[in-house]
Amino acid sequence: MSERFAAEVGGTRLVLLRGDITTQDVDAIVNAANPELTPGGGVSGAIHRAGGPALTRAAAQIRRERGPLPTGEAVITPSGKLRARWVIHTVGPVWRGGRHREADLLARAYRSSLALAVAHLLRSIAFPSISTGVYGYPVEEAAPVALRAVRGFLRAHPQALDEVRFVLFSAGDLAAYRQAWEGLPAEAPDP
Ligand code: AR6
Numbered sequence: 001m002s003e004r005f006a007a008e009v010g011g012t013r014l015v016l017l018r019g020d021i022t023t024q025d026v027d028a029i030v031n032a033a034n035p036e037l038t039p040g041g042g043v044s045g046a047i048h049r050a051g052g053p054a055l056t057r058a059a060a061q062i063r064r065e066r067g068p069l070p071t072g073e074a075v076i077t078p079s080g081k082l083r084a085r086w087v088i089h090t091v092g093p094v095w096r097g098g099r100h101r102e103a104d105l106l107a108r109a110y111r112s113s114l115a116l117a118v119a120h121l122l123r124s125i126a127f128p129s130i131s132t133g134v135y136g137y138p139v140e141e142a143a144p145v146a147l148r149a150v151r152g153f154l155r156a157h158p159q160a161l162d163e164v165r166f167v168l169f170s171a172g173d174l175a176a177y178r179q180a181w182e183g184l185p186a187e188a189p190d191p
Pocket of ligand 1: 019020021022032033034038039040041042043044045046092128129130131132133134135136137167168169170173
C-alpha cells in the first residue's frame with residue numbers, strides 16, 4: 001500500500017501519510033497530550049523533546065493558568081524549535097471498552113483542535129493518531145471516528161484550511177486510516 005494518500009473535502013486537502021509528526025512543515029502540529037500538559041511518553045514526549053524547553057515551559061504556564069485540560073478540549077502554544085510554528089495540545093479519551101463516550105470525546109478532541117487552528121488563522125495542521133497509543137483506543141475503532149470528525153468540520157468550514165494531514169507512525173496505522181476513509185459512508189451526517 002502507498003505511503004501517502006490524499007483526498008479533498010470542502011476545498012481542503014486531506015492527507016494520510018506515514019511519518020514522524022515532529023518534522024512536518026505545517027502551521028501547527030497536534031499533540032496527544034495528558035491533562036497536565038507534561039511531556040509524558042509517546043508522541044507527546046517526542047514533540048516536547050523536539051520543541052525543547054521553550055515548548056515545555058509554554059505548556060506548563062498554560063497548565064498553571066487554566067488547570068488540567070479536560071478531555072476533548074485543546075490549547076495552543078508556540079512550538080519552540082519545531083519546524084511547525086505552533087503546537088495544539090489536546091487530550092483524547094482513555095479507552096475503557098467503548099461505552100464511556102470515548103467516540104464522542106475523541107471526535108471533540110479533533111474538532112477542538114481544528115477550531116483553534118482556524119481561530120488563529122492557521123492554514124495547515126497535522127494530527128497524530130490521538131488516543132491509540134498509551135490511552136489504548138483500538139486504531140480500527142479510532143480511525144473512522146477521527147476521519148468523520150475531520151470531514152464534518154471541513155464540510156462545515158469550507159476553505160478554512162488548505163491542508164489537514166494525519167501523520168501515522170506505522171504502516172499498520174496508515175492502513176487502518178486508509179481503510180477507514182474508504183469505508184466512510186459518503187453522505188452520512190458527520191458528528
Ligand atoms: N509521530 C507520529 N506519531 C507518533 C510519534 C511521532 N513521532 N510517536 C508516537 N506516535 P500516544 P495517546 C504515535 O501514546 O494514546 C503520553 O504519555 C503512536 O504510535 O503518544 O493519546 C501523553 O502524555 C500512536 O499511534 O498518545 C499521555 O499521557 C499515537 O502516536 C498519553 O501518552 C498516539 O500514541 C496519551 O496517549
